[in-house]
Amino acid sequence: MNIIETPIEGVKIIEPKVFGDARGYFFESWNKAAFAAAGIEADFVQDNESFSTYGVLRGLHYQMPPYTQAKLVRVIEGTVLDIVVDIRKGSPTFGRNVAVELSGENKRQLFAPRGMAHGFAVLSATATFAYKCDNIYAPTHERSIRFDDPKLGIDWQIPPENYLLSEKDRKGVPFDEAEYL
Numbered sequence: 001m002n003i004i005e006t007p008i009e010g011v012k013i014i015e016p017k018v019f020g021d022a023r024g025y026f027f028e029s030w031n032k033a034a035f036a037a038a039g040i041e042a043d044f045v046q047d048n049e050s051f052s053t054y055g056v057l058r059g060l061h062y063q064m065p066p067y068t069q070a071k072l073v074r075v076i077e078g079t080v081l082d083i084v085v086d087i088r089k090g091s092p093t094f095g096r097n098v099a100v101e102l103s104g105e106n107k108r109q110l111f112a113p114r115g116m117a118h119g120f121a122v123l124s125a126t127a128t129f130a131y132k133c134d135n136i137y138a139p140t141h142e143r144s145i146r147f148d149d150p151k152l153g154i155d156w157q158i159p160p161e162n163y164l165l166s167e168k169d170r171k172g173v174p175f176d177e178a179e180y181l
């Protein structure tokens with residue numbers, strides 16, 4: 001496994017060791033001890049999977065205390081542009097984002113520690129997205145920051161006429177009005 005550090009403290013890209021053979025492939029998508037040795041520690045309590053079509057944009061999401069979540073995300077099939085935004089009060093990279101393409105092909109994973117808003121846009125015809133969370137889903141504590149807030153300056157690589165958003169994400173709050181972590 002190879003770990004790529006990012007400009008945001010704690011946000012890491014993981015390139016797993018993939019074993020290919022005549023049958024197909026195998027890789028460990030989570031191994032508590034190996035990830036801890038690479039500086040990624042989390043007590044995951046929930047696994048999620050979503051399926052989306054081209055242009056679907058989910059985000060930017062987070063939960064307020066005591067339900068903040070660290071996430072380990074990956075794509076099983078398809079390609080997404082994955083984004084994390086640092087919303088930790090006082091962080092030297094507050095308001096900055098990391099963008100990484102995750103796909104079934106590259107098998108990259110992204111670890112987002114607690115204190116990040118997270119979202120992704122689907123660049124392929126379809127995408128199956130899987131992730132682990134270290135805290136439970138708490139709809140009352142969920143928040144959504146407007147994904148296209150000019151202050152964040154994120155290029156989602158999707159023409160705006162193709163965006164497919166949930167009602168919740170259409171009502172995302174501007175970055176300046178968001179509650180931070």
Ligand SMILES: Cc1cn([C@H]2C[C@H](O)[C@@H](COP(=O)(O)OP(=O)(O)O[C@H]3O[C@@H](C)C(=O)[C@@H](O)[C@H]3O)O2)c(=O)[nH]c1=O
Pocket residue numbers: 048050058059061062118119120137166168
């Ligand atoms: C996130 C979540 C949703 N749900 C339900 C609520 C709702 O009826 C349905 C769809 O929920 P949402 O619209 O919130 O799903 P979605 O927009 O995919 O939300 C996810 O987006 C990505 C970017 C994240 O980072 C995740 O943490 C999560 O917020 O699934 C759960 O039961 N458990 C969960 O953990």
